[in-house]
Amino acid sequence: MASNEFDLIAQYFERQAVNRSDVPLAIGDDCALLEVPVGSQLAVSTDSLVAGTHFLADADPVRVAHKALASNLSDLAAMGATPAWVSLALTMPEPDEPWLAKFCEGFFALAEYYNVQLVGGDTTKGPLSITLTVHGFVPQGQALTRYGASSGDWIYVTGNLGDSAAGLAVLLGQAELEDKQLAETLVERHFMAQPRVLTGQALRKVASAALDISDGLVSDLGHILKRSGLAAVIEVDKLPLSPELKAFEPLQDKALQLALTSGEEYELCFTVPEQNRGAVETALAHTGVSATCVGQLRPGSGITLLRDGNPLDWQLQGYDHFAE
């Protein structure tokens, strides 16, 4: 067994298929040297996944790696950025080669799919956790931010909502499902979300604001409202639910509440001015991802939930790591 951290790094992290021309110097020096295309801004995001907080210590390393990288790429997607590079800080109690091999399998599979090169990082001893910093490019002035929305803009979400929370409930033993195939599908959705990278890029000139749903729709939409000084109306009947979620939670209210609060969906929530509504479908046609209009921005503050035009008084909370 490799007992030296440098050997570990060399052995597992220097073997990658991606070799970008904008990386003159990658792993193995004090810094990576990188080249940003002229006319592009650099988009950078950092996320940590901690064992016991974001995943169970005995979770499949392939899935953990996918989730870690997918959640970071999702932040690039939400800016409309094209992924390029990633740094990995991996802390583990001991050099566990079988774990590392599987982690690399999940990590590099997703990295290669998006042509993302691992350019550096750190391997340290301690409680299991993963911190990634992803870098991408966005043409000057075209980034999707949280503050560009206006009253009257329509609120869209990609894909379906709620599956991740349902999968987590199965994983934590909070829900017993007789249909084992359904249970496994939902757990898979929880871990193996696909970042909406192409969708984000396609929305650059269509959406007025965007973010990814990592803490739950109502919680995340709140960031756009706060940044833009606006209120929102969500028509809950329009929320896109998967057949699996409906089978998991046949009580419609609970399925909709899951859709409103489920974190780690890594779908995009974005706003579209009236004049761009017709462009949404065209823009997304080549991405294979659906988008559903679920509401509208209004003057004021806060989120109103409507069903058949009538307000609902559901008490919902977004996910908060430090909440009691």
Add this chain to the structure above:
Amino acid sequence: MASNEFDLIAQYFERQAVNRSDVPLAIGDDCALLEVPVGSQLAVSTDSLVAGTHFLADADPVRVAHKALASNLSDLAAMGATPAWVSLALTMPEPDEPWLAKFCEGFFALAEYYNVQLVGGDTTKGPLSITLTVHGFVPQGQALTRYGASSGDWIYVTGNLGDSAAGLAVLLGQAELEDKQLAETLVERHFMAQPRVLTGQALRKVASAALDISDGLVSDLGHILKRSGLAAVIEVDKLPLSPELKAFEPLQDKALQLALTSGEEYELCFTVPEQNRGAVETALAHTGVSATCVGQLRPGSGITLLRDGNPLDWQLQGYDHFAE
């Protein structure tokens, strides 16, 4: 007490004095948006500090923050890069405001000194650890790497070596010092090393290779030798020792061995071709940092330690987190 991670972030990390013009969008969106100067390469480095591995959980947060940022800036220094931005991933068991306040004090003091802007990060619940990713600029083709050295080049180190290990020994109770002032000075050196940022920049056109001493001179110099396919001779009598180290460890052999193996020094080790030797002093004059020639590169492999021209058979080991 703020119990919500977003409040915590807003409260402590959005209050910084540095506000760079190359940061169109910093904390508060899915990504930061950043602009690299045309003609510059981006230098990026990631380092983690884990409680129990790199610092004691009850260590002064001001010092922990300084050490975390200084060690990262030291990687930029070793490339000859000018620091610009940093991302911070902070994992802590609970939102500890007094700890955060002190951490920010140490962090922003050093960040402001080098005009480094905190542009993003993540705050998560879990065992205490800090992962930083620093970004800097270096003019195209002028970065100092580990692989540019040639046989005959002279080996230099900045400052003094060994103080950090001596300070750590005091901190861990492995050394009892009657002189409390001396003990405190050494502990301070362990935590409050100054990254050699200006020195690294000044060496861009002088040094053939460079790195920072984070694992001990013999261990780190080994990286240059490996990358360059060379051997080295170190004349141990030339190693620069502080008066404090000599007072701490009056046995000369032990002081020299500390100087050869002390990690987390964050001094630079660099190599200089014969024709550039005269330029070293001039280049460093404005930086206030001394440099000492301690040896020379030779054909072959490995490191030979000489005293008065005679080989020493000291068995030394660099610091390795996973070593038994």
